[in-house]
Amino acid sequence: MLFEKIKSDILAHNSYIIGAGGEAAVIDPRRDCRIYTNIAEAWNMKITVIFETHKNEDYVSGSRELARPTGAEILHGAREEFGFGTSVEEGEAFTLGPIELEVLETPGHTVESISLLMRDRSVSDDPLMVFTGDALFAGEVGRTDLAGEDRRREMSEMLYASLHEKILPLPDGVIVCPAHGAGSVCGGNISDREYTTIGFEAATNRLLSMGREEFAEYKVNERIYEPPYFTKMRELNRSGPPLIYNLPHLQATSAREIRSLVNQKAQVVDIRSPTSFAGGHIPGSINIWRAGLPLFMGYFLNYEDPIVLVDDFNLDLDHVVRHFVRLGYDNVVGYLAGGFPAWFKQGERIERTGTWSPCDLAEHLDDPSIYVLDVRDINHRDEKGHIRGSHHIYVGHLEEHLEEIPEDKQVVVHCDAGFKGSLAASILQKHGFRNVTNLLGGTIGWEAANYPLIKERSAPPVPLPR
Numbered sequence: 001m002l003f004e005k006i007k008s009d010i011l012a013h014n015s016y017i018i019g020a021g022g023e024a025a026v027i028d029p030r031r032d033c034r035i036y037t038n039i040a041e042a043w044n045m046k047i048t049v050i051f052e053t054h055k056n057e058d059y060v061s062g063s064r065e066l067a068r069p070t071g072a073e074i075l076h077g078a079r080e081e082f083g084f085g086t087s088v089e090e091g092e093a094f095t096l097g098p099i100e101l102e103v104l105e106t107p108g109h110t111v112e113s114i115s116l117l118m119r120d121r122s123v124s125d126d127p128l129m130v131f132t133g134d135a136l137f138a139g140e141v142g143r144t145d146l147a148g149e150d151r152r153r154e155m156s157e158m159l160y161a162s163l164h165e166k167i168l169p170l171p172d173g174v175i176v177c178p179a180h181g182a183g184s185v186c187g188g189n190i191s192d193r194e195y196t197t198i199g200f201e202a203a204t205n206r207l208l209s210m211g212r213e214e215f216a217e218y219k220v221n222e223r224i225y226e227p228p229y230f231t232k233m234r235e236l237n238r239s240g241p242p243l244i245y246n247l248p249h250l251q252a253t254s255a256r257e258i259r260s261l262v263n264q265k266a267q268v269v270d271i272r273s274p275t276s277f278a279g280g281h282i283p284g285s286i287n288i289w290r291a292g293l294p295l296f297m298g299y300f301l302n303y304e305d306p307i308v309l310v311d312d313f314n315l316d317l318d319h320v321v322r323h324f325v326r327l328g329y330d331n332v333v334g335y336l337a338g339g340f341p342a343w344f345k346q347g348e349r350i351e352r353t354g355t356w357s358p359c360d361l362a363e364h365l366d367d368p369s370i371y372v373l374d375v376r377d378i379n380h381r382d383e384k385g386h387i388r389g390s391h392h393i394y395v396g397h398l399e400e401h402l403e404e405i406p407e408d409k410q411v412v413v414h415c416d417a418g419f420k421g422s423l424a425a426s427i428l429q430k431h432g433f434r435n436v437t438n439l440l441g442g443t444i445g446w447e448a449a450n451y452p453l454i455k456e457r458s459a460p461p462v463p464l465p466r
Contacts, residue, residue, distance in 0.1 A: 001099065001120060002043045003129075005177070005194075006035055008326065010294040012184035013059055016131060016177055018118065019045045021097020026072070027051045027116065027131050028179050029062035032247060032322050036066055049094055051101070052076040052085065052237075053133025053179055054113040057146055057230040058186055060328045061237045068243060077105065077112030084240035088114065098122035104166045108159020109134040109142030109186075115167065129175045130198070135162055137178045139191030141207050144219045146226065146234075156219035160212050168208065172199025185295075188224055223379055225396055229298025229327060236328055244330060247321050252337035253308060255346040258282065261308055261334075267301055269293075270310040271320065272340065274422030274438060280350040282310060282336075282343060287426040289419050293323040296423060299396040307332040312339045353425045354410075354437035358449040361412060361439055365389060371409040375424040376416060376443070384443060385453030387414065395424045402431055414439035414446075 002019035008030050016027040017039050024045040026036050040047050047070040050063045054077065063074045064084055074085030075094075090105045104115040116131040134142035141163065144155040175197055182192035202208055207215065236242075253261070262268060268285035270277055277287040288296050301307060307329060309320065314335055324332040336342060344350060364370050365388065374386055375395035386392070393401045395415070405411060411433060415421040421438040428436045439445075443453060 002039070002045060004039055006030070006039075007181065008059070010183070010291055010323070011059055011326065012181040012190070013326075014177070014179055014181055015062075017047075018099060018101075019043060019047075019096055020099045020120075020122075022046060023048045023096040025049045025051060025094070025096055025101060026066060027177075028053055028056070028133070029066045031060045031062040031065055031241065031244070031326050033062040033066040037069060040070075046070070047072045048096070050074045051114075051116060051131075053115065053131060054110045055080055055082075055234060055237045056179075057233050057237075058184070058227075059326045060233060060241045062241075064240050065243055065245075068245075077107075077110075077114040079105070079107060080110070080112035080238065082238055082240070104130075106132070106135045106159075106162035106166050108144060108155055108162045110146065111155075111158075113142075113162070115162075117170070127170055127174050129177055130167065130170060131177045131179075132167060133179045134186050135159065135178075136167055136176060136201065137180060137184075137187045137190045138176070138182075138193040138196040138201070139205055140187040140189055141205075143186060143188065143222070143224050145222070145224065146230065152220050153216055156216040157212065159219070160215045163208065168198065168202055170198045172197060172202070174198045176201060185225065185227065188222055225377060225394065227298040227396060232298075232303060232328060241328065242330070244325065247318060247325060248330060248332060250309070250317060250321060250332070251334035253334040254337055255343045255348055258308060258310075258336055258343070259348065261306060265305045267305050267307045268310060269297070269301070269307060270340075270426070272310070272312055274418045274440065275355070276312060276340070277422055277426065278353045278355045278438060280340070280344060280352055281426075282340075283349060283351045284430055285310060285426065286430060287422045289422070290320060292419055292423065293320065294327065296396065296420075297324065297329065298327055300399070300427065301329060303329065303331060305331065306334070309335040310340055310343075311335065312341070314339055351429060353422070353429060354435075355440050356412060356437050358439070358441055358446045358451055361387070361414075361446075362449075362451055364412075369409050371406055371411050373405065373411055373413045373424070374415075375413055375420050380416070382455075385455040387443065387446060388452075388454055390414070395420045395427075398424055398427050399431070402428075405433070407433060410435045410437060412437045412439055415442045417442045417444050 078087035098121045102117040118129040270285045372390040374390045
């Protein structure tokens with residue numbers, strides 16, 4: 001029997017390929033899908049069926065892309081109208097040799113969500129695994145806010161019923177295979193465990209011990225950010241994403257060509273470290289470090305204007321491009337040939353952001369000309385504490401709240417370590433703020449230097465803005 005979990009880094013997306021008897025199924029494939037055909041070929045199997053457990057919000061589905069070379073049938077839940085594939089309902093079963101996959105309708109995260117119960121009939125009629133999509137994670141359950149605030153309680157009650165009537169009654173030893181791991185934005189606080197079981201979750205997952213009303217109330221008041229690109233993902237994954245066939249080819253672009261593209265509204269994304277960006281960067285560029293691309297590009301980049309990348313040495317850009325493709329950014333077109341050194345060697349204009357250490361900020365904390373801006377998420381600020389006198393705007397919502405930030409003060413931006421702070425500094429600078437400084441080390445460095453953080457809840461537990 002073939003069973004393999006394929007993880008997409010940073011997005012913390014899990015997809016699966018399983019097979020027996022010469023046939024294989026893929027569950028929740030990503031868009032750059034060659035990995036599945038490579039695995040199937042290595043096992044001398046043919047991919048015959050592709051399951052979508054739900055209409056994903058955080059990445060572009062790869063089911064159409066994978067169906068093109070394999071001819072596999074795409075299957076999805078019946079409670080949502082899709083522009084592709086075939087709907088399936090509760091109790092339908094599909095076989096791969098002795099392997100059986102039975103459909104369980106488990107709405108709540110989305111209305112059409114399904115789970116897949118797997119049995120290996122060559123060994124036992126008892127269930128072996130359950131692929132839960134975004135219904136149940138290790139230590140968490142799926143978010144229920146994506147259908148809108150007016151349906152949040154309804155979706156929460158649906159999820160409670162799905163968990164307690166469909167999933168938790170399964171035997172304790174059944175292995176749980178969710179669509180996401182730790183770090184995903186599809187759950188509040190997913191545990192960092194590669195595998196879990198029904199019994200372990202029933203015993204340790206605090207959300208599963210709640211009664212229906214307590215669970216619904218908790219989920220209604222849960223605070224999780226929704227990146228704006230989720231709307232685009234739902235649209236694409238409902239109607240059917242466009243086919244790309246291969247990863248896009250990035251054009252090596254000269255410094256002079258970059259300047260021309262900027263004049264034509266190109267989006268320049270600097271993927272270097274905060275210190276490199278602070279030392280000098282292309283005017284108007286935004287700084288999203290490599291590991292932050294899947295988390296933050298969807299907040300600040302549009303799907304129309306061309307995207308150009310800036311790095312120092314242009315290493316492994318194919319991996320970087322995958323981050324864009326998985327989120328539907330097919331408009332990434334080029335990179336600065338020769339890296340950022342090519343820019344300043346041409347004598348082009350550069351901008352800089354300031355940098356401070358924790359002791360620099362401590363010396364100026366009571367200076368009325370200083371405005372300290374905390375751009376961490378609100379839950380982190382509440383749990384970890386904040387710097388005295390700091391103001392809070394989440395980095396993803398910064399552009400919506402620019403009018404709250406004084407332009408006549410020195411804005412000192414901070415996050416946990418300095419990466420989101422550099423992103424925020426670049427956004428502020430792009431919008432005309434001239435005196436912006438990033439606190440290198442963030443609150444981690446602040447505490448390491450023995451400066452205190454104040455722990456008090458900054459806002460009541462209400463849903464975050466969409």
